[in-house]
Amino acid sequence: MKHQFAIALIFPYLLIAAAPAHSDGLPLEQQVEAVAARLEGVMSTAAQSRANLKAANVRMTTCRVTLAGNAAPSNTILLYQEQALAKELAKPYRQRFLQLSASPVSQSVRSRSFKPVNPTAWINFCDKPVGDRLVQTKDLGTTICSVFLRRSGDAYVGNTPADGCPANVRGAVRIKNHIVLRLDGMDTWDQGFDAAGKQVWGAKAESYQFRRQ
Numbered sequence: 759m760k761h762q763f764a765i766a767l768i769f770p771y772l773l774i775a776a777a778p779a780h781s782d783g784l785p786l787e788q789q790v791e792a793v794a795a796r797l798e799g800v801m802s803t804a805a806q807s808r809a810n811l812k813a814a815n816v817r818m819t820t821c822r823v824t825l826a827g828n829a830a831p832s833n834t835i836l837l838y839q840e841q842a843l844a845k846e847l848a849k850p851y852r853q854r855f856l857q858l859s860a861s862p863v864s865q866s867v868r869s870r871s872f873k874p875v876n877p878t879a880w881i882n883f884c885d886k887p888v889g890d891r892l893v894q895t896k897d898l899g900t901t902i903c904s905v906f907l908r909r910s911g912d913a914y915v916g917n918t919p920a921d922g923c924p925a926n927v928r929g930a931v932r933i934k935n936h937i938v939l940r941l942d943g944m945d946t947w948d949q950g951f952d953a954a955g956k957q958v959w960g961a962k963a964e965s966y967q968f969r970r971q
Contacts, residue, residue: 787860793939822891834858866908
């Protein structure tokens with residue numbers, strides 16, 4: 759059971775993939791839209807949970823939001839994302855805002871992850887009508903980390919740096935992750951390590967498999 763909640767730690771980390779950003783000539787601005795489209799909506803690990811009773815049944819919900827007063831930088835997309843056990847959808851254990859933008863320097867799609875100031879205020883926020891999903895700049899909270907995703911075929915693939923990213927989650931001080939974001943969902947291998955470098959939770963033999971609902 760203790761490893762099941764590692765699914766919560768998918769996107770707050772710096773991801774640098776090996777695949778070329780322009781392998782098919784798709785402009786970075788369009789890649790930003792493609793990443794947003796792959797993240798939007800509802801995904802879950804229900805199928806994996808049915809096949810493997812040790813895997814948690816988790817639902818991840820993502821939607822576009824608007825920064826009030828047109829305060830968002832141009833050519834960016836702001837998302838709200840939360841994860842919860844399928845049996846406790848009103849009690850998400852992971853909430854974040856994601857700001858997607860093109861990164862010409864790294865030739866990739868950058869996702870800045872923010873931890874909301876008051877998480878409980880945003881529970882089930884994606885249930886609101888699109889026009890009511892307004893967020894103030896002050897609501898975004900603290901920047902956790904930046905994510906850089908590069909295109910590989912019709913997917914976006916990435917890895918954390920060799921030493922992972924800083925964390926303070928269930929005994930882990932560093933997080934390492936590998937992710938494949940596709941049209942039908944995403945696979946992720948996220949792992950937590952303690953100060954001695956020992957893995958204390960996370961994927962081992964197989965990835966966490968989120969599929970679009």
